[in-house]
Amino acid sequence: MALIELRGVSKTYPPTRKGGDPVRAVDDVDLSIEAGEIVGVVGYSGAGKSTLVRLINALEPTTSGTLEVDGTDVTTLRERQLQKVRLDIGMIFQQFNLFGSRTVWGNIAYPLEIAKVPKAEHQKRISELLHFVGLADKAHAWPEQLSGGQKQRVGIARALATSPKILLADEATSALDPETTVEVLRLLKRVNTELGITIVVITHEMDVVKTIADRVVVMEEGRIVEQGPVFEIFARPQQPATRRFVSTLVDDVPDEASVVSLRRRHPGRLLTLSFRDESVSQSAVFAEIIGRGVEFELVFGGVEDVRGRTFGHLTLELRGDRAAVDEAVRAVSALVETTEVA
Amino acid sequence: MDRVWELRSIFLESLWTTIWLAGGGLVIGGLIGLLVGTGLYVSRRGGIVSDRRTNGVLNFVVNFMRPIPFVLLVIALQPVSRWFGISGIGNGQALVAIVFASAFGISRIVEQNLVSVQPGVLEAARAMGASRWKVITTVLLPEALGPLILGFTFALVAIVDMTAIVGITGADSLGKVALTYGLKQFNWTVTAVAILLVILIVQIGQLIGNALARRVMRR
Numbered sequence: 001m002a003l004i005e006l007r008g009v010s011k012t013y014p015p016t017r018k019g020g021d022p023v024r025a026v027d028d029v030d031l032s033i034e035a036g037e038i039v040g041v042v043g044y045s046g047a048g049k050s051t052l053v054r055l056i057n058a059l060e061p062t063t064s065g066t067l068e069v070d071g072t073d074v075t076t077l078r079e080r081q082l083q084k085v086r087l088d089i090g091m092i093f094q095q096f097n098l099f100g101s102r103t104v105w106g107n108i109a110y111p112l113e114i115a116k117v118p119k120a121e122h123q124k125r126i127s128e129l130l131h132f133v134g135l136a137d138k139a140h141a142w143p144e145q146l147s148g149g150q151k152q153r154v155g156i157a158r159a160l161a162t163s164p165k166i167l168l169a170d171e172a173t174s175a176l177d178p179e180t181t182v183e184v185l186r187l188l189k190r191v192n193t194e195l196g197i198t199i200v201v202i203t204h205e206m207d208v209v210k211t212i213a214d215r216v217v218v219m220e221e222g223r224i225v226e227q228g229p230v231f232e233i234f235a236r237p238q239q240p241a242t243r244r245f246v247s248t249l250v251d252d253v254p255d256e257a258s259v260v261s262l263r264r265r266h267p268g269r270l271l272t273l274s275f276r277d278e279s280v281s282q283s284a285v286f287a288e289i290i291g292r293g294v295e296f297e298l299v300f301g302g303v304e305d306v307r308g309r310t311f312g313h314l315t316l317e318l319r320g321d322r323a324a325v326d327e328a329v330r331a332v333s334a335l336v337e338t339t340e341v342a
Numbered sequence: 343m344d345r346v347w348e349l350r351s352i353f354l355e356s357l358w359t360t361i362w363l364a365g366g367g368l369v370i371g372g373l374i375g376l377l378v379g380t381g382l383y384v385s386r387r388g389g390i391v392s393d394r395r396t397n398g399v400l401n402f403v404v405n406f407m408r409p410i411p412f413v414l415l416v417i418a419l420q421p422v423s424r425w426f427g428i429s430g431i432g433n434g435q436a437l438v439a440i441v442f443a444s445a446f447g448i449s450r451i452v453e454q455n456l457v458s459v460q461p462g463v464l465e466a467a468r469a470m471g472a473s474r475w476k477v478i479t480t481v482l483l484p485e486a487l488g489p490l491i492l493g494f495t496f497a498l499v500a501i502v503d504m505t506a507i508v509g510i511t512g513a514d515s516l517g518k519v520a521l522t523y524g525l526k527q528f529n530w531t532v533t534a535v536a537i538l539l540v541i542l543i544v545q546i547g548q549l550i551g552n553a554l555a556r557r558v559m560r561r
Contacts, residue, residue, distance in 0.1 A: 057469055059465065059468055059469060079473070079474075080473070083471040083472070083473055084471065085471075086468075086469060086470065086471035087470070087471045089469070090469075090470075091466070091469040091470075093462055093465075093466060095460070095462050097460065097462040097463050097465065097466035098463075098466075099463060099466075099467075099481060099484075099485060100463075100485060101484040101485050101487060101558075102484075110467070110470065110480075111470040111471070113480075114467075114470050114471050114472045114476065115471065142560060144560075158470075159470075162470075162471075168469075
């Protein structure tokens with residue numbers, strides 16, 4: 001039994017203006033999230049991913065379908081029962097949403113007050129959390145005195161206060177600079193490995209997915225269009241939307257504009273090699289080319305490391321005797337996936 | 343100036359009356375205004391207790407009362423005061439009129455200040471399992487406290503203004519002193535002193551309000 005289980009879940013909002021069509025923010029979604037996983041949900045803005053997470057902690061009621069969290073169907077619960085369920089689901093936000101009327105300490109104390117944790121236990125729990133996120137010296141600071149990264153770490157401490165099983169991260173790093181993003185992601189990874197908390201990360205940045213997710217779910221227009229283990233999605237994206245996301249991180253086959261500019265300096269034969277499997281070594285492939293007396297130059301592409309596995313796309317310009325080049329292309333194509341660039 | 347000295351006990355008494363009328367209006371009208379204003383905010387579309395009908399009713403009542411010029415409201419409310427067992431004239435009736443008018447004015451001020459609270463902060467509290475009531479009392483109002491204090495201070499000036507007008511139905515405020523001993527006895531100095539005392543009350547009120555808001559908002 002999965003920790004979070006969505007079956008045929010839809011969420012429809014009433015039309016924004018009179019006579020308009022109702023808005024299907026989430027459309028017939030099936031999704032299982034296992035305990036201990038980090039799942040990345042990617043999609044452009046308006047794809048329905050923010051609504052999807054709000055269905056999980058029932059901040060938004062579903063329109064249809066069943067949604068089970070830890071064995072409880074939350075779609076049938078009343079508000080009061082939902083409040084109990086939410087104690088088990090932490091949430092962090094793009095804009096941090098810290099309480100400006102409370103210090104760092106007061107922010108982390110808030111969920112403890114809501115959960116009616118005895119006051120005597122606050123001190124221990126809060127200082128534990130502050131140490132975990134590395135902000136022990138900021139306990140009595142006000143939110144406006146913190147940097148973005150520090151604010152998000154307070155957000156994380158606050159979300160963890162009631163020891164939830166699930167952490168929902170809604171674009172949690174989108175307002176941060178790249179360096180701070182890395183720090184916050186590293187912290188989230190620790191939340192997952194050290195505390196065993198299941199994390200659902202909503203993002204539009206593939207970099208975030210690549211860094212921490214085990215599994216990716218791609219959303220478009222309210223639907224899940226593709227999902228799978230991170231390496232699989234990166235190495236073999238099937239849907240156009242997925243391909244666009246992957247290409248933000250790794251250059252794929254050069255697009256038309258790139259080809260035009262490449263052609264200006266590289267009149268030879270252009271061939272893209274796609275490495276998706278460690279069983280084929282790059283050196284073996286290059287040996288095939290060199291062995292036939294064909295010269296080559298690397299003109300486009302790149303390789304990435306995802307979950308300790310390497311993949312990438314390299315576009316080569318091949319020059320030399322025509323028959324030898326043909327021969328080399330044939331030999332290489334037998335080893336790896338190739339695409340001729342026109 | 344001699345005349346002012348002769349009237350010193352009247353000035354003193356009307357000063358106190360003005361202060362307690364304004365203070366009473368601010369506190370009682372402020373509480374009602376806080377309630378109605380919060381109701382207006384939480385019941386609006388997308389609000390945490392969104393309810394079209396409640397919002398419509400509250401809006402209608404507030405919009406019905408607010409445009410009535412205060413001079414006319416004072417007179418119109420005479421039967422209401424009597425119904426409360428208070429005389430139709432004098433200080434008691436004045437307080438009823440001031441509370442009434444300030445409650446509706448403050449409702450709007452409260453609503454405006456609550457709108458400035460980041461909705462995400464309320465969402466965060468709900469995500470932590472807080473009930474709607476808890477969200478209102480432990481997040482919404484504390485988050486808006488600074489602007490609310492400034493809003494109430496703003497309202498205080500309008501209320502002091504009202505204390506002058508209730509002089510027409512015989513409340514012993516500085517307004518009545520200015521009307522009776524200044525205007526009707528052609529003594530401009532008396533009027534000027536009454537005005538100066540009103541300015542003094544407003545200045546002190548604003549000073550206190552600013553100091554409190556600064557403390558709460560830390561800027």
